[in-house]
Amino acid sequence: DVKVTQSSRYLVKRTGEKVFLECVQDMDHENMFWYRQDPGLGLRLIYFSYDVKMKEKGDIPEGYSVSREKKERFSLILESASTNQTSMYLCASSLIPGYTNEKLFFGSGTQLSVL
Amino acid sequence: LAKTTQPISMDSYEGQEVNITCSHNNIATNDYITWYQQFPSQGPRFIIQGYKTKVTNEVASLFIPADRKSSTLSLPRVSLSDTAVYYCLVGDGGSARQLTFGSGTQLTVLP
Numbered sequence: 001d002v003k004v005t006q007s008s009r010y011l012v013k014r015t016g017e018k019v020f021l022e023c024v025q026d027m028d029h030e031n032m033f034w035y036r037q038d039p040g041l042g043l044r045l046i047y048f049s050y051d052v053k054m055k056e057k058g059d060i061p062e063g064y065s066v067s068r069e070k071k072e073r074f075s076l077i078l079e080s081a082s083t084n085q086t087s088m089y090l091c092a093s094s095l096i097p098g099y100t101n102e103k104l105f106f107g108s109g110t111q112l113s114v115l
Numbered sequence: 116l117a118k119t120t121q122p123i124s125m126d127s128y129e130g131q132e133v134n135i136t137c138s139h140n141n142i143a144t145n146d147y148i149t150w151y152q153q154f155p156s157q158g159p160r161f162i163i164q165g166y167k168t169k170v171t172n173e174v175a176s177l178f179i180p181a182d183r184k185s186s187t188l189s190l191p192r193v194s195l196s197d198t199a200v201y202y203c204l205v206g207d208g209g210s211a212r213q214l215t216f217g218s219g220t221q222l223t224v225l226p
Contacts, residue, residue: 092158
C-alpha cells in the first residue's frame with residue numbers, strides 16, 4: 001500500500017512564525033498535492049507538483065509556498081503564519097504525471113493552530 | 116469545471132443499503148466521476164471511479180445514468196464503521212485544479 005506520511009499530527013505556532021509542513025510518500029509517485037480543509041469548505045487545493053522542482057498554484061496559494069527538492073518529499077511553507085491559516089493540512093500523491101484523474105493517496109493530516 | 120452538488124448529510128441504520136447521489140449537470144465528455152471517503156482525523160480515501168453505466172468493487176457500486184448528469188454511490192449493508200464524509204469529484208485529469216472536493220455528504224450510520 002502507498003504510504004503518505006506527514007511529519008506532524010498537531011502543530012501549534014505563533015503569528016509571524018515561519019512554518020514548515022513536511023510530507024513524504026514511499027511509492028515513487030510523480031504528483032504531490034497540498035490541501036487545506038476547513039469546516040463547511042471541504043478540501044481546497046493550495047499547491048501541487050508534477051515533478052521535482054516543478055510546482056503550480058492551486059486555488060488558494062496566497063500566504064504559502066512549496067518546495068520539492070526530491071521526488072518523495074513535498075514541503076508546504078507558511079512564510080509568516082497568520083491566525084487565518086489555522087486549519088487541517090492534507091498532503092496527497094498520485095502516480096501518473098499530468099493525469100490527475102488517477103486516484104489520490106492522502107496522509108493523515110496536520111492540524112495547525114496559529115495563535 | 117464541472118460543479119457537483121451532494122446532500123449535506125444522511126442518516127441510515129446498520130444493515131441498510133445507502134445511496135448517495137451527486138449532481139453534476141455540466142459534466143464534460145471526457146470527465147470521470149470519482150468518490151472518496153473520509154473518516155474523522157484522517158485523509159480521504161479513494162472508493163470508486165467510473166465513466167458510465169455501473170462500476171462495482173469490494174466496497175461500493177457506482178451507478179451513472181446515460182446522460183451522466185448525476186451519479187449514485189451505493190453502499191450495501193452499511194455498518195457503524197461506514198460513518199464518514201463522502202465526496203464526489205468530477206474531472207478529466209487535465210489539471211489538478213479539477214480535483215475540487217466540495218463539502219461532501221456526512222453519512223451517519225445508527226445502531
